[in-house]
Ligand code: ADP
Ligand code: MG
């Protein structure tokens with residue numbers, strides 16, 4: 001990989017911590033208002049762990065992020081984000097050596113999407129982070145197949161699809177998780193978890209130079 005994943009993950013960690021209040025406000029409208037607190041606490045721990053690890057191996061770094069997030073907080077986001085990073089690490093470790101670097105990046109994003117769906121049992125349209133990560137994985141796969149693909153173009157495509165999916169959550173009624181208790185009152189509000197997914201992908205894309 002020609003870009004520095006550790007730097008990119010540190011950049012994402014800083015952006016998540018800066019978005020704390022915005023993410024709490026979104027979750028206040030749809031849930032219990034703690035999403036920004038959970039994300040910020042998790043990614044403060046991620047920043048500490050990344051800063052003190054010697055490894056620069058992408059699979060090691062993603063595994064470290066996954067375990068740190070899993071251990072940092074409870075709630076819905078800990079296990080969902082944690083397993084997403086752990087599965088993306090496993091995907092890189094098991095990747096066919098013949099895959100190009102952009103194909104590997106797309107495979108890691110696909111593994112994250114699969115992990116979130118497996119763990120949370122939400123589908124596209126339920127108004128969750130699935131509405132960001134699934135289109136992101138699809139866009140990443142398409143981008144990886146382009147002749148001039150790089151990890152940066154794959155991450156850029158993923159971030160843009162996640163942003164569009166997140167915007168679309170405003171038009172959805174929550175059907176799973178805490179927000180589902182509010183039913184139609186969730187219309188017009190953007191899902192916090194989808195917003196976080198977009199923020200992380202956007203941060204990684206920006207760090208990759210896309
Ligand atoms: P909690 O709801 O436990 O307070 P958070 O506020 O940290 O947890 O996270 C809420 C976010 O988690 C939601 O915005 C949604 O994107 C996501 N979420 C909740 N349940 C699920 C699920 N079953 N599958 C996927 N994402 C989910
Ligand atoms: Mg919450």
Ligand code: MG
Nearest residue numbers: 032034075076
């Ligand atoms: Mg909570």
